[in-house]
Amino acid sequence: MDHFEFMSPTKFILQKDADKLCGEEIKKISDSCLFVHYGDGFTYKSGLHDRIIESLESAGLEYYELPGVEPNPKVSLVRKGIELCKEKNIGCVLAVGGGSVIDTAKAVAIGAKYDGDVWDFYSKKAIPTESLPVGTVMTLPATGSEGSNGSVLKNAQTGESADVMADFIRPAFTLMNPDLTLTIPKRQTVFGIVDMFSHVMERYFSSSVNVNLTDYMCEGVMKSIIVNARALMKDLNDYNARAELMWTSIVAHNGLLATGRNQDWATHTMGAQLSAQYNAVHGSTLSVLFPCWAEYVYKENIPRFVQFANRVFGVDVDFYDQEKTALEGIKRLREFFESMDAPTSLEKIGVENDEKFRKMAEDACRFGNIGGLKTLNADDVEAIYKMAQ
Amino acid sequence: MDHFEFMSPTKFILQKDADKLCGEEIKKISDSCLFVHYGDGFTYKSGLHDRIIESLESAGLEYYELPGVEPNPKVSLVRKGIELCKEKNIGCVLAVGGGSVIDTAKAVAIGAKYDGDVWDFYSKKAIPTESLPVGTVMTLPATGSEGSNGSVLKNAQTGESADVMADFIRPAFTLMNPDLTLTIPKRQTVFGIVDMFSHVMERYFSSSVNVNLTDYMCEGVMKSIIVNARALMKDLNDYNARAELMWTSIVAHNGLLATGRNQDWATHTMGAQLSAQYNAVHGSTLSVLFPCWAEYVYKENIPRFVQFANRVFGVDVDFYDQEKTALEGIKRLREFFESMDAPTSLEKIGVENDEKFRKMAEDACRFGNIGGLKTLNADDVEAIYKMAQ
Numbered sequence: 155m156d157h158f159e160f161m162s163p164t165k166f167i168l169q170k171d172a173d174k175l176c177g178e179e180i181k182k183i184s185d186s187c188l189f190v191h192y193g194d195g196f197t198y199k200s201g202l203h204d205r206i207i208e209s210l211e212s213a214g215l216e217y218y219e220l221p222g223v224e225p226n227p228k229v230s231l232v233r234k235g236i237e238l239c240k241e242k243n244i245g246c247v248l249a250v251g252g253g254s255v256i257d258t259a260k261a262v263a264i265g266a267k268y269d270g271d272v273w274d275f276y277s278k279k280a281i282p283t284e285s286l287p288v289g290t291v292m293t294l295p296a297t298g299s300e301g302s303n304g305s306v307l308k309n310a311q312t313g314e315s316a317d318v319m320a321d322f323i324r325p326a327f328t329l330m331n332p333d334l335t336l337t338i339p340k341r342q343t344v345f346g347i348v349d350m351f352s353h354v355m356e357r358y359f360s361s362s363v364n365v366n367l368t369d370y371m372c373e374g375v376m377k378s379i380i381v382n383a384r385a386l387m388k389d390l391n392d393y394n395a396r397a398e399l400m401w402t403s404i405v406a407h408n409g410l411l412a413t414g415r416n417q418d419w420a421t422h423t424m425g426a427q428l429s430a431q432y433n434a435v436h437g438s439t440l441s442v443l444f445p446c447w448a449e450y451v452y453k454e455n456i457p458r459f460v461q462f463a464n465r466v467f468g469v470d471v472d473f474y475d476q477e478k479t480a481l482e483g484i485k486r487l488r489e490f491f492e493s494m495d496a497p498t499s500l501e502k503i504g505v506e507n508d509e510k511f512r513k514m515a516e517d518a519c520r521f522g523n524i525g526g527l528k529t530l531n532a533d534d535v536e537a538i539y540k541m542a543q
Numbered sequence: 544m545d546h547f548e549f550m551s552p553t554k555f556i557l558q559k560d561a562d563k564l565c566g567e568e569i570k571k572i573s574d575s576c577l578f579v580h581y582g583d584g585f586t587y588k589s590g591l592h593d594r595i596i597e598s599l600e601s602a603g604l605e606y607y608e609l610p611g612v613e614p615n616p617k618v619s620l621v622r623k624g625i626e627l628c629k630e631k632n633i634g635c636v637l638a639v640g641g642g643s644v645i646d647t648a649k650a651v652a653i654g655a656k657y658d659g660d661v662w663d664f665y666s667k668k669a670i671p672t673e674s675l676p677v678g679t680v681m682t683l684p685a686t687g688s689e690g691s692n693g694s695v696l697k698n699a700q701t702g703e704s705a706d707v708m709a710d711f712i713r714p715a716f717t718l719m720n721p722d723l724t725l726t727i728p729k730r731q732t733v734f735g736i737v738d739m740f741s742h743v744m745e746r747y748f749s750s751s752v753n754v755n756l757t758d759y760m761c762e763g764v765m766k767s768i769i770v771n772a773r774a775l776m777k778d779l780n781d782y783n784a785r786a787e788l789m790w791t792s793i794v795a796h797n798g799l800l801a802t803g804r805n806q807d808w809a810t811h812t813m814g815a816q817l818s819a820q821y822n823a824v825h826g827s828t829l830s831v832l833f834p835c836w837a838e839y840v841y842k843e844n845i846p847r848f849v850q851f852a853n854r855v856f857g858v859d860v861d862f863y864d865q866e867k868t869a870l871e872g873i874k875r876l877r878e879f880f881e882s883m884d885a886p887t888s889l890e891k892i893g894v895e896n897d898e899k900f901r902k903m904a905e906d907a908c909r910f911g912n913i914g915g916l917k918t919l920n921a922d923d924v925e926a927i928y929k930m931a932q
Contacts, residue, residue: 157557157558158556160554161553161554163551164550166802167547168544170546321554364786366767366770367764367787369767370762370763371794374763375759395753398544398755401802402756413555414786
């Protein structure tokens with residue numbers, strides 16, 4: 155077991171109509187807020203926007219709005235939010251939406267406390283030291299940003315995506331109303347499931363030893379995702395499966411499952427290049443790449459892949475040919491993704507030739523080799539992209 | 544899945560020499576602290592006391608000491624600590640020890656912010672609304688108070704034990720140095736293991752349905768406890784097993800495993816009467832009573848006990864006689880306790896006749912019937928005490 159530091163101070167509330175509590179929760183920390191959201195059809199037509207405004211008004215809060223968050227959120231909108239916070243002396247940022255909205259809100263919250271440009275934090279020119287409090291109303295179980303210490307932004311000028319990680323940007327509160335997730339279409343539901351399952355795998359595929367507690371918890375969380383995913387594939391309106399996955403997406407990514415162990419994250423890094431070059435949806439990059447990554451690296455740690463096969467997918471261990479068991483586990487992973495119609499080849503996400511593979515591989519390794527279970531260089535990464543064709 | 548609210552804001556640090564960080568952690572929140580500890584041989588002879596003082600002095604903190612905490616901690620010592628905090632205007636309470644020390648520190652922390660007598664909170668005459676921050680240096684993995692929202696005290700005048708629960712008494716930080724636990728004698732080690740295992744069972748034996756995530760996590764935590772307990776029974780100096788159990792005791796009891804489900808807690812309530820009447824060690828009351836409680840109630844929810852047998856103890860399910868499987872699981876639980884020489888009958892903890900059973904049963908139910916899985920009245924409780932003879 156490795157040493158660790160871990161904190162997750164967010165207050166989590168899961169209940170029907172939880173979104174309506176936002177006014178009273180903000181009131182405990184501030185008299186004003188910036189309400190950040192997509193400004194899309196769902197936000198308005200579902201009645202969510204009205205309910206949030208009503209809650210803010212009932213609590214007597216001064217509020218301003220920042221609509222227009224897009225997937226792969228842009229620093230340009232963040233700058234607008236920061237300006238508003240400074241001009242109006244706003245005390246709190248409320249994110250209503252999925253990971254993009256929450257990452258935007260976190261960026262606004264650190265930028266509002268800084269005299270320079272917020273991108274300085276993402277480009278590592280400066281380190282944030284404080285933040286406005288952020289609250290979230292969750293609408294899309296996937297990224298886990300509702301409980302995490304991270305924010306990822308895209309700089310449209312440079313095309314670069316970058317992150318900030320700090321415990322003080324973890325949300326002060328997160329409100330989960332499972333009803334808000336019942337209407338998420340199948341495609342987005344599936345990519346959310348792939349994302350949260352991958353967040354656990356990035357931590358599970360570790361080279362740390364004597365980590366029974368987190369191994370068993372990771373395995374339990376993965377088994378729970380599989381059970382609830384199967385329930386949703388039968389009925390997208392299954393309230394209980396929706397509720398469990400809402401909470402699971404946070405548990406998968408708040409850092410608890412990584413306590414005392416190193417982590418991998420090569421697949422996320424490789425996937426980010428696919429998003430940058432082909433605008434591929436995050437979840438789709440993971441369903442394509444994770445099984446290929448596993449096939450490329452499993453020999454580095456066969457017992458771990460045997461354990462994965464046996465404990466997560468219930469594969470009986472062939473003790474005379476454990477490699478076969480390891481490979482069977484990876485096959486089951488791919489089948490799990492395919493059972494939900496998640497893509498498992500680059501071709502299926504519209505990447506039809508290998509002309510950008512070398513550049514993507516080099517970009518993936520621009521800060522150094524990647525991966526905790528097995529260290530990968532640009533040649534390795536290129537090979538994995540080729541396997542995924 | 545039930546609705547829930549959950550928060551666990553504590554910063555947890557596990558590393559060698561973690562205790563030495565106490566000065567710098569306190570410095571982030573206050574310039575002064577009250578250092579609460581047992582004042583026993585271990586605290587002084589192990590060098591722990593010196594290391595804490597050195598850390599507080601290096602950080603330039605003003606500090607005062609409150610030694611003399613006893614098991615089943617007394618409100619009288621708490622009152623002394625409160626007086627000191629008020630007189631010296633102390634800004635933080637540092638607990639160095641096990642659950643009794645931490646519960647004492649939490650009580651001092653709420654009492655220091657209150658004009659009346661601190662027992663008012665425990666007797667429910669008043670509700671605490673604020674607290675000094677509490678930090679902990681953990682020495683005994685068992686109660687999980689290092690991450691929990693509870694404090695239990697004994698009023699020696701009335702003989703009554705009572706608790707306070709509030710999220711704001713969760714520690715600000717908890718420092719875990721596994722080396723401090725290597726010298727815990729077998730008996731105390733075992734009672735700690737029984738305690739943390741029981742904290743999971745109290746949450747696992749629930750009547751809530753559609754709780755896959757927390758079921759799997761509870762099962763994982765229990766399996767991890769069994770694996771690490773077996774390692775320690777072979778070698779009490781196993782650093783990794785000690786480290787895992789240190790963190791496990793907190794995960795078992797910070798409330799995460801209860802999110803979205805109701806809980807039982809009848810066994811803890813029944814055990815508290817044994818402690819009150821016979822001064823029985825907390826862990827021993829649980830190893831005696833839990834298997835008997837299970838045998839008394841399992842018919843209420845056979846699938847849950849079958850699942851426990853199968854998933855936690857690896858019992859193959861007899862699908863034609865599931866009750867047999869349920870009972871086999873309970874037998875394995877008793878055998879697990881016995882494998883560590885934990886007592887599994889009242890006789891073994893010196894309770895030789897049933898003269899106090901009726902009174903204890905009535906006292907256990909004085910606030911109403913108990914138990915979340917099956918509601919128990921005083922007759923049920925008396926029957927369970929009799930089964931445990």
